[in-house]
Amino acid sequence: MPSERLRLNPRISLREESFGALCYNFSTRELFLVKSRLAMKLAELAATGVERALARAALGATEERFDQLVEALVARQVLLVEEDSGDACDE
Amino acid sequence: MNDSLASALRAGLAAPICLTWELTYGCNLSCRHCLSDSGPKAPGELDTGEALAFIDSFAEMGVFYVNIGGGEPMMRKDFFTILENAVARRVGVKFSTNGTFLDAAASRRLAGMDYVDVQVSIDGHDQATNDEIRGQGSFDRAVAALGNLAAAGFENPKISVVATRHNVAHLDDLEALARRFGATLRVTRLRPSGRGAQSYSDLRPTPEGNRSLFAWLSERPQVLTGDSFFHLSPLGDPLPGLNMCGAGRVVCLVDPVGDVYACPFTIHPDFRAGNIRQQPFSEIWRGSRLFSGLRAEPGPTGCSSCSAYAACQGGCMAAKFHTGAALDDPDPECVLGRSGGSSYTVVSIRPRRAAVAVD
Ligand code: SF4
Ligand code: SF4
Numbered sequence A: 001m002p003s004e005r006l007r008l009n010p011r012i013s014l015r016e017e018s019f020g021a022l023c024y025n026f027s028t029r030e031l032f033l034v035k036s037r038l039a040m041k042l043a044e045l046a047a048t049g050v051e052r053a054l055a056r057a058a059l060g061a062t063e064e065r066f067d068q069l070v071e072a073l074v075a076r077q078v079l080l081v082e083e084d085s086g087d088a089c090d091e
Numbered sequence B: 001m002n003d004s005l006a007s008a009l010r011a012g013l014a015a016p017i018c019l020t021w022e023l024t025y026g027c028n029l030s031c032r033h034c035l036s037d038s039g040p041k042a043p044g045e046l047d048t049g050e051a052l053a054f055i056d057s058f059a060e061m062g063v064f065y066v067n068i069g070g071g072e073p074m075m076r077k078d079f080f081t082i083l084e085n086a087v088a089r090r091v092g093v094k095f096s097t098n099g100t101f102l103d104a105a106a107s108r109r110l111a112g113m114d115y116v117d118v119q120v121s122i123d124g125h126d127q128a129t130n131d132e133i134r135g136q137g138s139f140d141r142a143v144a145a146l147g148n149l150a151a152a153g154f155e156n157p158k159i160s161v162v163a164t165r166h167n168v169a170h171l172d173d174l175e176a177l178a179r180r181f182g183a184t185l186r187v188t189r190l191r192p193s194g195r196g197a198q199s200y201s202d203l204r205p206t207p208e209g210n211r212s213l214f215a216w217l218s219e220r221p222q223v224l225t226g227d228s229f230f231h232l233s234p235l236g237d238p239l240p241g242l243n244m245c246g247a248g249r250v251v252c253l254v255d256p257v258g259d260v261y262a263c264p265f266t267i268h269p270d271f272r273a274g275n276i277r278q279q280p281f282s283e284i285w286r287g288s289r290l291f292s293g294l295r296a297e298p299g300p301t302g303c304s305s306c307s308a309y310a311a312c313q314g315g316c317m318a319a320k321f322h323t324g325a326a327l328d329d330p331d332p333e334c335v336l337g338r339s340g341g342s343s344y345t346v347v348s349i350r351p352r353r354a355a356v357a358v359d
Helices: A037-048 A052-059 A063-075 B003-010 B048-060 B079-088 B104-111 B127-134 B138-152 B168-180 B196-203 B207-218 B230-235 B281-287 B289-295 B317-322
Strands: A004-008 A012-017 A020-025 A030-034 A079-083 B018-022 B065-069 B092-097 B116-121 B158-163 B184-189 B251-254 B259-261 B272-275
Touching: A004 A037, A004 A052, A012 A037, A020 A037, A030 A037, A037 A052, A037 A063, A037 A079, A052 A063, A063 A079, B048 B079, B048 B281, B065 B079, B079 B092, B104 B138, B116 B138, B127 B138, B158 B168, B168 B184, B168 B207, B196 B317, B207 B230, B259 B281, B272 B281, B272 B289, B281 B289
Parallel strands: B018 B065, B018 B251, B065 B092, B092 B116, B116 B158, B158 B184
Antiparallel strands: A004 A079, A012 A020, A020 A030, B251 B259, B259 B272
């Protein structure tokens, strides 16, 4: 099964603030707050693209918590989930 | 926007959300309500090198977008250089123009740029209503600009309208005009700053006008308002937006000579936080005495006993200041009639600048 990669949406800008981060979506012109430190760390990791399993390990989060986080960030269009085709030619 | 965001923003941010940058005081028009009293260019406006260095400094601070205005920003010869440098640094640009210089070529160039929003100012649904405020021929030129943008394939421009007593009854027509050009309507509040001070009593909506304006906007969440009508919130459910005065907390203005003010409507020495030629912008934003004071929790105010205070927060600081009210008084357009109404004397305040010819 191909693994998944998480990538920070290139149309998103993030800025660290005392309360977490402010996020701006250049496509929707929407501004919103990211308060969870875990979410910020994940966004950071995803800046250059990261394998889903690696990201979870780096964050040390439970599977459930991690999945929730990814789901929330995907819903906000902060993260893009891509199929990792890099090593998928093993048939 | 939600409450937790609003309260986080009140305490001040690492960088402004709405950084307005007036590129020049030069303007080919002389609108009666011009917030910056523009006309002739000011001596000592930032040159291209200084403008590009300023872009670097706010891009480094993580500013998401800059609101460019004037004057007429397109009168600067380096207008596109400035835009292109901002976009290259991943700072979005929203710029306001009277449309005079938005010809076919300029529109095509804008259509090819990412991260750029254009706001064309129109203050009436027809030539007569608009030109009475913005000057003869200005309606036709703005409409031509919208046509050029549409022909160039520029998506979703904005038509920016300052609500006055002469146009609030014609908002449907203005919306239809926007629809004709695939544009979004944006309606903002007239504040008595710049030449708006002299024309305020003439142009500001009547209390009935404000009520119908609020009702009209309440039914149209798609109409943008620049968060400028929270003083009308006691009339119903607040409109979408932050609904707070962002001066020095979320908003600030950098004028053509590099002076930093609390907001675009407070071009006055009392609200000047510093100058970017003398001090890095980040230092002014984060550390100026003026901005720290604006970020502090307000003490008891003349509005404290008002049951609508949570929604209205006493209204707009600039509107109070320029009408001679104390900053903790109710807004001059307080919908509960606690402002002293028309008895306020409008204090006429002009930006500090000497007139020179526009080149
Ligand atoms: S002073 Fe008025 S115009 Fe300026 S940020 Fe505050 S509410 Fe807005
Ligand atoms: S008294 Fe003050 S808070 Fe109450 S509605 Fe008037 S301006 Fe707003």
